[in-house]
Amino acid sequence: MKKTFYLIILLNIFLSINLFAAKNLYLSYKKVPNQAYKNQKIEVIVKALITTNNFDTLSTSFSDSSNASVLNPNSPWRKVSNDTYENSYYFKIKQGNFRLPNISVKLLSNGSTIDVSDLSSPTLRYSDIGTGDTRFSGIIADKFVLKAYKTKQYNNKEALTIIDVDAQNSNLEDFKLQGISEQGVSNIKDDGGTQNLVYYFVTPIYEKKVVFTYYNLATKSFKDVKIPLILQNELVSTQTDLNPNDSNFEKYKKIFSIVIFVLFLILLLVKRNKILMALTLVAFIVALLYNLPNSKGIVKKDSYIYILPTKNSTIFFKVDSDQKIEILQRKNGFIKVLGLDNDFIGWIKEDSFETN
Incomplete structure (x- = not known):
């Protein structure tokens, strides 16, 4: 009987020690937007308060999300003070009945878990904007900058325009011009909260401008963006080259x-x-x-200039004579070139190139 009594006492002591053991990891949301829109990329900042120095790393996992994807699940934690760490996670909202994931963070030392803390999914309001705007490009951003544009004659009836765009906290991957059948992404770069997009589209040669809108999160309003469609042989001086140099x-x-x-x-x-x-x-x-200056050479007569370095890329135009060019980049059997005489930029196949 005494043994049973002592065992019960020891068990209670053990449970009490674990129950009241000091917690080493506390999580909280530092930044959560109040509202989200369809296809919006939102930033959520998580704060971790750590009360011990005996740990190696923090490990994050996500669960129970719906119609929302984590864009940077392996984002490293950054130290902001002696006991505080933060992480910025980006989520893409797909549609209205979405749910952000629960967030679980483990405090690890030599592969062993010291402590675990969880955050339940935050609640956000949802709005589906731009549904009645035929000029809405689908872009939602804090800032949108049209850096450069260039228009060339595509054929006898159409012109091809290339634009270079920067945006912050945006969804440039969803960019689309309504009412234009031939368009696409030439290149897109994503560096956390900043994106860059090079985009092309084809319009009737008589059109003089393209106007589209995007939703500005800072002002909570739609903003117009106007692209003058000025053919190069009409007014070259007003255009900006898309030259990485x-x-x-x-x-x-x-x-x-x-x-x-x-x-x-x-x-x-x-x-x-x-x-x-x-x-x-x-x-x-x-x-x-x-x-060192870039290498120079010749694009042979009757070679095609492509929009993208791919087999199925749209053809920009065909050169009707040998063209002097400067090499800007090589990729996938293609060479990105700058025309020295006619001031064009595009991709050629390697077999279309020859040295001087």
């Missing part, structure tokens, strides 16, 4: 490499040691590589 990033990279080389060279002239000599040589090679 003209980007600010490329220019800054070239300038920065030269500045670093000059700094190392000055230090070498002052101090004269082997380490500085090696660093100066490396900086010189890097600066030289960044600032």
Whole structure:
């Protein structure tokens, strides 16, 4: 009888210790939007308060979602203070009866779980916008910038336009112009909250502009975007080339490499040691590589210029004579080229290229 009594006491003590053990991980939502729209990409920021230093990493899992997908489930946690970590998760809302997932986070040490904390799905209002707007492009964004546009004659009856767009907290992958049958994505890049889209579309040659709308989340209103359809042979000076060599990033990279080389060279002239000599040589090679001009060559007569580096890509146009070009990029058996005489940009097959 005494043994049974002692066992009951020990069991109660054990359960009490586990019940009142100090918790090491506390989760909360730092940012949750109040409202969501169809096809919108929303950001949810999760905050983790950790009361121990004896851990290696945080592991996140998602469950019980509906009509909402996690775009970056493996996003790393970032430390914002000694005991606080945050993570920004992006979700794509597909339709009205959606449910964001429950979020579970484990605190791990050497593969073992120290603590687990859960967050239940937040509740958001839903609106399906732009259904009656024939000009709505499907884009919902904090910011939308038309960086560049270029229009060329496609055939005797049609013109082809390429646009370059930047947007923040957007869904550029859903971009579509209503009433235009031939259109598509040339390239899209996604860097967290910032996206870049290069898009093409074909219109009747007599059309002078295309107007579409997007929904601005900052102002909670629809904004018009106007694209003048100015053929290159009409007014070239008003158009902006979609040339990656003209980007600010490329220019800054070239300038920065030269500045670093000059700094190392000055230090070498002052101090004269082997380490500085090696660093100066490396900086010189890097600066030289960044600032070397692109290779040049010829696109042979009757070659096709394509919109995309793919077999089924739309043909931009056919060159009627040998064209001098500058090589911008190589991909999938295609070469992206810049026409030096006629100022065009497009993709050619490698067998259409020959050196001078």
